[in-house]
Amino acid sequence: MYAHTTSKIALPSHLQPSSLSAALDSVPLQPVSFFSAGTEIYAQGEKAGAFYQIEFGAVRIYRLLADGRRQISAFHLAGETFGFEADTTHHFFAEAINATGVRVFRLTAGADMSRQLLPLALKGLTRAQEHLLVLGRQNAIERVAAFLVDMVERQGGLRQVELPMSRMDIGDYLGLTIETVSRVFTRLKDNGVIRLLNLRSIEILKQDVLQDMGE
Amino acid sequence: MYAHTTSKIALPSHLQPSSLSAALDSVPLQPVSFFSAGTEIYAQGEKAGAFYQIEFGAVRIYRLLADGRRQISAFHLAGETFGFEADTTHHFFAEAINATGVRVFRLTAGADMSRQLLPLALKGLTRAQEHLLVLGRQNAIERVAAFLVDMVERQGGLRQVELPMSRMDIGDYLGLTIETVSRVFTRLKDNGVIRLLNLRSIEILKQDVLQDMGE
DNA sequence: CGCCTCGTTGACTGAATTCAAACCCTGTGG
């Protein structure tokens, strides 16, 4: 696994440490580890004991069934934090989607981080529960719309959105096949809701329509 | 809303405060509030600021879409804790499924409960993320099997399982219709995997088969 | 006893998957 270390990097304004991450301001700054595209950050069953803040890049958190079916439970973008566990072992896999830099905060035996971690855990819990509604009760168009709206919001509400992940990743996040994801993108394009600039970046033409679709 | 107060009640052994709840041992014991079947404990949008431990009964946590579609994100049984929020407002609804007694722990401005709440939040996060796999990637039989296995485990691994909730609730938890839930129960019955003692209690005849189905 | 809700069963429909083929970026090497 490719991973080495460097110093702090400047981030665009909307990627600056958020109110959530601000909770970690009191913690001594850690060096940055690099992960190239597709490399594992941790695996299910591995011993846990750290959490991770993304400096740049994107990460997918997922689980597998025995026959290879995969469910991505979350994407994490620059500025976000992930990796804390209820147990002493990881219950999920974490992989870099693209070249990614993460700050690793090791949990030392003595120090109590619960005050910093609780708001992050609660935010994650709310997000997961909201995603349950999407997977349990929304159809393909609504799922993709909800995903795009979420990506827009997390990238500062700009018209143009970068999708760091493949169609396969999007499908495995939304509980759909790549074909269905592709067909929905085409449908949104034909209806003038979005415009595909290239495979990984789209322009939102009708934000309101998208918003309504994703509820 | 029907809710009044009484003193502590004895619980069967497998419903005794678990290791999780044990974290609350240091907190002064609160009186018990009663909620009759179908009554609201809190609503989405309401001001949060407490958490709840179930003495007896069962609770559903859910969200609604504008057109009435409902997704139950979690069931909580006796001994379990719920209701903490990332925000100062509730993002979900909580309702008593049956006659239910809950101990309400109000979060006071000064006291810091993060040490007690973090493990509960992390456990909830793991459960929610595992449920995402069920909703995103498993078919109807697998979903019901996973649900039954979960209920068995939470009721101490006994052969006989009580289902405090209706088929509608199960459907809204598993992202299925009541008809599909009913058909799957019938299929499991016909295959000799379970036996329906009555509508709300089933006997597990082939635990291993069920386990494999739910992955 | 009879109502009324909840659950089951059946026939049909439809949205998403599966299987298969074509297309198109993006990087590589001639």
Added chain:
DNA sequence: CCACAGGGTTTGAATTCAGTCAACGAGGCG
């Protein structure tokens, strides 16, 4: 500079699993 891979993506046709609509059955409560 252009041809050529090769992966990822799109499109099409056929299939299937769960949903919908509708009728029937069973259990619980007044």
